[in-house]
């Protein structure tokens with residue numbers, strides 16, 4: 001199971017939905033970004049850009065714990081770890097990756113600024 005550091009925002013839900021769909025959602029630690037908890041030094045060791053979502057996979061590469069921040073990196077990590085969510089066909093995989101990068105680099109930030 002994977003530990004999630006979460007606040008109920010669209011970015012927070014992206015990681016939550018992927019973890020739930022994969023049956024990997026473990027302990028959920030709320031990080032209240034309205035109260036400044038994202039600047040807690042302990043959380044900054046997990047997410048150095050002081051943002052949710054972030055995860056800790058206690059069974060990461062080589063069986064070691066690994067902390068991951070950035071929703072796109074989390075989604076890619078989960079897809080590669082499980083062999084799910086990303087198509088196997090190279091062309092379809094590239095298509096999915098283009099929309100993933102479009103979402104995290106173009107759509108997400110614009111919606112964030114709009115709100």
Ligand SMILES: N[C@@H](CCC(=O)N[C@@H](CS)C(=O)NCC(=O)O)C(=O)O
Pocket residue numbers: 009010011012033038050051052053069070071072104108112
């Ligand atoms: N590029 C990041 C954006 C994450 C992000 O903007 N998180 C916001 C909530 S939606 C946050 O934690 N803000 C707290 C802050 O910036 O201090 C991702 O895709 O994970």
